[in-house]
Amino acid sequence: MTQMYHSRQRQLKSLVEKLSISQQALIKWNLLDLALTHSTVSSTHNNEKLEFFGDAVVRLVAAQLLLENYPNCSVGEFTAIRSILVSDRSLAQIADKYGWSRYLLVSKSAAGDKVGRERRLADSFEAVLGALYLSTNNLELIRPWLDSHFERLIAEIRKDPACHSYKAALQELTQGYYKTLPNYQAHEVNKIYGDRERFFAEVWFKGQKLGVGKGPSIKAAEEAAAKSALDFLQQSGIQNIIKEEKDKKE
Secondary structure, three states, X not given: OOOOOHHHHHHHHHHHHHOOOOOOOOXXXXXXXXXXXXOOOOOOOOOHHHHHHHHHHHHXXXXXXXXXXXXXXXXXXXXXXXXXXXXXXXXXXXXXXXXXXXXXXXXXXXXXXXXXXXXXXXXXXXXXXXXXXXXXXXXXXXXXXXXXXXXXXXXXXXXXXXXXXXXXXXXHHHHHHHOOOOEEEXXXXXXXXXXXXXXXXXXXXXXXXXXXXXXXXXXXXXXXXXXHHHHHHHHHOHHHHHHHHHHHHO
16 A cells, blocks of 8 residues: 555545454455546546456355345345345445445546436445455455345345335346346326326236336336236236246247
């Protein structure tokens, strides 16, 4: 760390301390600094490659945790849960708990972009995981602090799969099993503004209508339809639904 400014050294040490990582650990501080440097600061010295590598690391952490703690879950459930764990939203929320923004070097113009904030946090979070992994070539600097965050989120997801949006939950489920997205069809049924059931939506998957819903907006109607579909699949089982469709075609 001798080539870094003292203020930057203090910043990185502060973050490492928040992560409950010993400052005596074999951390490659230059990589950690790079992981927290956004591309708007430098086109050559930035976290893009570490973010690419860290994307694989965070998926590995999630996969290991799920296999260790939930061995009876299906591959489809694993895939659905993991995709929520490693989403920009989830990673940005974890980053926020550590005050991540104060450690991320970003240009003033990018810092003012509120829309891109979640993505910047998630990308830099993945980059940091990449830097920590490359420091030891294993997960010993990552899992001791990240597992607890993922465990809480997994518990929330398993208790209520739709806690992150019914549409998102349905999408994760269908992608997890069949790598296919559901299709929504929505239209206006009541042109009276302010009517709480102004829009109607259907959700289809593999040629079958799984649910319907109404709401004051297309988004709300689609959410209601997705909830209806999740309730239906919970009772019937997505495997049985698809099997029935295959039997009809045969």
